[in-house]
Amino acid sequence: MANWKGNKLYSIWHLTCPFCHEGDFFISGPYDLKHVGELHKNCPVCHRKYEKEPGFYWGAMFVSYALSIAFSLLAYGITWWIWPDLGIRGYFIAVVGATILVAPYLYALSKILWANMFFSYHGVNGSGVN
Numbered sequence: 001m002a003n004w005k006g007n008k009l010y011s012i013w014h015l016t017c018p019f020c021h022e023g024d025f026f027i028s029g030p031y032d033l034k035h036v037g038e039l040h041k042n043c044p045v046c047h048r049k050y051e052k053e054p055g056f057y058w059g060a061m062f063v064s065y066a067l068s069i070a071f072s073l074l075a076y077g078i079t080w081w082i083w084p085d086l087g088i089r090g091y092f093i094a095v096v097g098a099t100i101l102v103a104p105y106l107y108a109l110s111k112i113l114w115a116n117m118f119f120s121y122h123g124v125n126g127s128g129v130n
């Protein structure tokens, strides 16, 4: 893949620091359920703060909600496409099951998306720290 560091999608895809795209954003992977969605206070590489103010990541709940709805619709569409005669109960189980399976990832994704809405790339030693 080409060098796309500096693009917000890089940080989102790799779940890395929104400022330098190098350090880990989360203390652990999205499926480490003990630490689900927990992020570092500061970037381990560039040391910029991830939390603008206390409660900053509450807003990510809206993103998480929107992502879950979008994902459910997608899961419904795919299920319907693969098994058109599954029946309402089958759809329900498939969609709810799939959404539960991806929930930890969607939760992590909502936080990194939220961070990227407010923070932008400055490189490891770049100026413009906020």
Ligand SMILES: [Zn+2]
Binding pocket: 017, 018, 019, 020, 021, 022, 023, 043, 044, 045, 046, 047, 048
């Ligand atoms: Zn960083």
